[in-house]
Amino acid sequence: MPGVLDRRVHFVIGKGGVGKTTVAAALALILARRGRRTLAVEMEASGRLAAVLGAGGAGAQPVEVGPGLHVAAVEGRAALEEYLQLVIPVKRLLHTIFASRVYQYFVAAAPGLKELMTVGKIWYEATREEAGLRAWDAVVVDAPATGHALQHLRMPQAARDTFGAGLVQREAARIAAFLRDPRATAIHLVTVAEEMPVTEALEAHAELTGPLGLPLGWVVVNRLHRRRFAAALLDALRTAAAQAPAEWGALLAAVADRAREEEGWAAINAQHLAALRAALPVAAVAELPFLFVEEFDRAALARLSDVLEAAIAPARMRARVRS
Amino acid sequence: MTLGELVAGHRVVIAAGSGGVGKTTVAASIALWGALGGRRTVVLTIDPARRLAASLGLESLDAEPRDIPAEVFAAQGLRPRGGLAAMMLDQKGAWDALVERHAPAEARARILANPFYQHLSQTFAGSYEYVAIEQLCALAESGRWDLIVVDTPPTRHALDFLEAPRRLDDFLDRKVIRWFVRPYFSAGWSALRAVNRTAGFLLRRLEQATGVSALAEISDFFGSMSGLFDNFHERIERATAILRGAETAFVLVTSPEEQVLGDAEYLSSKMAALHMPLRGVVMNRVHAEFRAAAGGRGGGRAEVGPEDVADVAAAIGRALPGRPEETAALAENFADYQALARGESLRIEQFAAGLSRRVPLVRVPNFARDVHDLASLAAMHAHLFGARVAA
Numbered sequence: 001m002p003g004v005l006d007r008r009v010h011f012v013i014g015k016g017g018v019g020k021t022t023v024a025a026a027l028a029l030i031l032a033r034r035g036r037r038t039l040a041v042e043m044e045a046s047g048r049l050a051a052v053l054g055a056g057g058a059g060a061q062p063v064e065v066g067p068g069l070h071v072a073a074v075e076g077r078a079a080l081e082e083y084l085q086l087v088i089p090v091k092r093l094l095h096t097i098f099a100s101r102v103y104q105y106f107v108a109a110a111p112g113l114k115e116l117m118t119v120g121k122i123w124y125e126a127t128r129e130e131a132g133l134r135a136w137d138a139v140v141v142d143a144p145a146t147g148h149a150l151q152h153l154r155m156p157q158a159a160r161d162t163f164g165a166g167l168v169q170r171e172a173a174r175i176a177a178f179l180r181d182p183r184a185t186a187i188h189l190v191t192v193a194e195e196m197p198v199t200e201a202l203e204a205h206a207e208l209t210g211p212l213g214l215p216l217g218w219v220v221v222n223r224l225h226r227r228r229f230a231a232a233l234l235d236a237l238r239t240a241a242a243q244a245p246a247e248w249g250a251l252l253a254a255v256a257d258r259a260r261e262e263e264g265w266a267a268i269n270a271q272h273l274a275a276l277r278a279a280l281p282v283a284a285v286a287e288l289p290f291l292f293v294e295e296f297d298r299a300a301l302a303r304l305s306d307v308l309e310a311a312i313a314p315a316r317m318r319a320r321v322r323s
Numbered sequence: 324m325t326l327g328e329l330v331a332g333h334r335v336v337i338a339a340g341s342g343g344v345g346k347t348t349v350a351a352s353i354a355l356w357g358a359l360g361g362r363r364t365v366v367l368t369i370d371p372a373r374r375l376a377a378s379l380g381l382e383s384l385d386a387e388p389r390d391i392p393a394e395v396f397a398a399q400g401l402r403p404r405g406g407l408a409a410m411m412l413d414q415k416g417a418w419d420a421l422v423e424r425h426a427p428a429e430a431r432a433r434i435l436a437n438p439f440y441q442h443l444s445q446t447f448a449g450s451y452e453y454v455a456i457e458q459l460c461a462l463a464e465s466g467r468w469d470l471i472v473v474d475t476p477p478t479r480h481a482l483d484f485l486e487a488p489r490r491l492d493d494f495l496d497r498k499v500i501r502w503f504v505r506p507y508f509s510a511g512w513s514a515l516r517a518v519n520r521t522a523g524f525l526l527r528r529l530e531q532a533t534g535v536s537a538l539a540e541i542s543d544f545f546g547s548m549s550g551l552f553d554n555f556h557e558r559i560e561r562a563t564a565i566l567r568g569a570e571t572a573f574v575l576v577t578s579p580e581e582q583v584l585g586d587a588e589y590l591s592s593k594m595a596a597l598h599m600p601l602r603g604v605v606m607n608r609v610h611a612e613f614r615a616a617a618g619g620r621g622g623g624r625a626e627v628g629p630e631d632v633a634d635v636a637a638a639i640g641r642a643l644p645g646r647p648e649e650t651a652a653l654a655e656n657f658a659d660y661q662a663l664a665r666g667e668s669l670r671i672e673q674f675a676a677g678l679s680r681r682v683p684l685v686r687v688p689n690f691a692r693d694v695h696d697l698a699s700l701a702a703m704h705a706h707l708f709g710a711r712v713a714a
Contacts, residue, residue: 015342016341016342016343017341017342017343017344017578017583018343021582046586047585048582048585048586051582052582145342197343227652227656229649229652229653229656233643233646233649233653236643237639237642237643237653240642240643241642244638244641244642246616247615247616248638248641248642250613250615250616251613251615251627251635251638252638252639252642254611254613254657255635255639255653255654255656255657257611258656258657258660259653259657260691261660261689261691262656262660262691263691264691265691268691292660292662292663293662293663293666294662294663294665294666294669295581295666296580296581296582
């Protein structure tokens with residue numbers, strides 16, 4: 001079986017605020033660096049992924065943001081229109097359809113249609129060929145928050161099972177099979193090592209590997225605080241601060257406060273990272289440090305992608321799977 | 324205006340913002356403040372926040388408001404002069420309740436069993452938001468509450484939430500529904516096909532694509548539901564009136580992270596366009612920046628940055644002699660947090676510059692612990708409202 005980095009589609013999912021966009025951007029950079037023509041996709045057209053990768057924004061048309069790396073936005077309604085343009089070649093008719101209220105109504109009302117079209121468009125890009133060659137070697141998707149992302153990933157199976165025999169059902173079945181293929185797809189779970197996010201990550205993991213039967217990639221634990229400061233040290237520093245000359249006392253007290261803050265987070269992170277590692281059957285947990293930067297710029301992203309690449313290097317993956 | 328005056332002056336407080344910024348916690352803390360101050364308060368949360376439920380002394384949150392027992396307050400040293408109840412949005416259950424409440428008895432079973440209805444109530448993006456608005460209306464109209472605090476879904480969905488009434492109204496546009504309420508194989512549809520060739524073409528294509536059954540189910544669903552639409556329309560107008568009303572205040576909860584603030588600005592501009600402007604901002608998880616007192620340390624600059632790390636290390640070294648490794652670690656950690664805090668200060672300043680002067684902005688520090696029990700919710704009050712409520 002090909003390694004995780006060789007898969008064609010990478011969905012990056014996780015609870016809101018854990019750093020999915022950053023991890024998706026880092027993964028896209030790694031793939032492009034390793035020589036793969038990579039398309040980074042943002043859903044919901046938030047502009048966040050494009051911004052992190054250094055583009056002003058992203059539309060349906062891929063924008064080049066680096067060697068072998070493009071970014072595009074995929075949105076259900078636009079994807080549906082593009083799809084209809086493929087199956088209905090008469091342009092005048094299409095315009096009339098798109099403008100008609102019955103069409104608008106159907107798009108708004110049909111359950112899960114927009115989700116299905118979004119995932120369908122991603123599948124289409126991942127498998128599209130130009131002159132006999134694949135358009136992209138890898139597609140990295142910055143997915144919405146866990147629940148909403150799972151709703152998208154569930155939709156092809158649901159459409160396959162609920163629509164009557166027809167074009168939609170056939171297409172849905174192909175997409176569902178692609179998503180479940182461990183040679184083609186990887187779902188990466190991003191979390192931070194705190195109670196709620198870890199709980200949600202474990203639930204998502206169970207849902208993905210259980211009922212959905214989708215192939216898991218890595219569980220990326222983001223923003224780990226690591227520095228530990230003994231309570232005795234901080235007490236000593238505080239005592240010294242109280243006795244120091246006024247101009248230094250306040251500074252030393254602040255130094256002690258920040259050390260206590262870091263220690264607090266490091267303790268929380270250590271506890272929940274251990275819980276996560278204990279609960280997961282897969283050894284494929286990658287750890288990323290908390291980055292202390294004034295601004296999260298390209299340099300910070302490059303640093304993070306280096307750490308991520310070291311954590312997910314194929315040689316190490318194979319060794320872990322064997323052990 | 325302060326955030327305290329804002330909350331005191333409104334009956335409905337809606338917390339909006341990105342995911343993962345502590346919205347649920349802030350909403351719960353605001354609700355607790357109202358209860359401590361003597362108001363009959365309910366908090367409507369959208370998260371299955373089990374720990375929040377547990378810390379409120381409830382087994383779990385469900386779709387009915389549950390009172391927080393007095394002994395739970397007492398155990399944490401709090402004596403509310405009002406009352407506090409909590410409830411959670413239950414999407415599927417709430418849709419079913421809507422049907423039960425509004426549908427004629429003979430249609431109920433048919434609606435509940437309709438596959439299209441089942442999709443709609445479980446997976447239709449946005450349906451969650453319709454239900455949230457519906458529940459907010461029910462709470463607001465019950466007359467039981469002096470303060471209703473609502474925790475909304477993350478940003479993009481928050482917009483769905485705010486736009487839900489208008490979208491539902493579009494959705495239920497009677498001119499279009501006229502077609503759908505007729506049985507699919509009836510003359511109405513044939514007439515539509517005959518009169519409107521585009522529609523006829525589209526319908527044939529849709530049949531080919533999705534099978535006849537999908538369209539027939541949608542038609543059947545609207546047929547069964549048709550009696551409810553007038554009722555819905557009226558409710559939507561009432562919901563819009565509540566959301567835009569003088570009793571309602573939207574409070575943005577955000578963190579000073581770059582991407583999160585970008586989302587916050589987007590949300591803020593969209594809300595203004597929807598005539599539901601922000602009335603307050605809670606800047607959560609802010610890292611403290613140390614600034615030297617005037618005339619203090621070194622050259623008298625207030626800022627302490629990475630360039631001062633040697634000075635800082637020297638000061639720590641004098642305080643903790645003979646511990647070079649720990650001194651270096653402490654100095655590096657301090658410099659790191661200063662860098663983080665400086666970036667945040669700058670971004671908060673820029674963000675605040677875009678706000679109206681009447682919109683209060685409060686900063687809540689980044690506590691190195693999970694905030695979830697009543698006592699820690701109360702501890703947030705010092706930062707949100709400038710003071711604890713005397714309980």
